[in-house]
Amino acid sequence: MMAGEMEGRLSGTSVIPILTVQDPEQAVLASEALARGGMTVIEITLRTAQALASIRAVKEALPSLQVAAGTVLDDRQMDAALAAGSDFCVSPGLTPALLRAARDRGCSLLPGVATASDIMCGLAEGFQVFKLFPAMAAGGVALLRSLSGPFPDVRFCPTGGVTRENLGILLAEPNVLCCGGSWMASQSLIDAADWAAIEGLASAAQSGRGTGP
Incomplete structure (x- = not known):
């Protein structure tokens, strides 16, 4: 995978909506609402039997x-x-085996990191964009600022x-490319079939405001 490929994939989005869905039809309806709200990238986690x-x-x-696929x-x-x-x-x-698997398959991978050692392992395999996880529990903005010194060319998706x-606070950090979050398409909104609310939250998030007008 080229070092700049993931940055190119994510450069046009402020936030990646994360969906954990039980039903493919609901996944489509939620994704359509997110797309109407301006989202160009979504993540569907492999945590349910219907994820694939x-x-x-x-x-x-x-x-x-x-x-x-998350x-x-x-x-x-x-x-x-x-x-x-x-x-x-x-x-x-991240693990060395997972990074090798991505390289061998030509698969674009956004690997998770929480420490400087994780980042160094990823850099050694040619990765420069990482998912910072769990972002807020690991240190949030303070951690992002601490990591910017030794890793000036690394970009994160908290x-x-x-x-x-x-x-908005996270997106203001220079080493943040975008963020990931589940509030735009929460299970409660999906269960309620509140596609208008999902669209509105997506629109606000894509603008970088988060909370909307």
């Missing part, structure tokens, strides 16, 4: 939307995600504890 079917359904319905832990899940049509994969952490209230 949901990725496949969303890609068929919205081929121009970038769909990432919570990818090993090469088996990576293979399944790619077979389902995911555009790239996201992991909560995820974990990111809310519409703190989104």
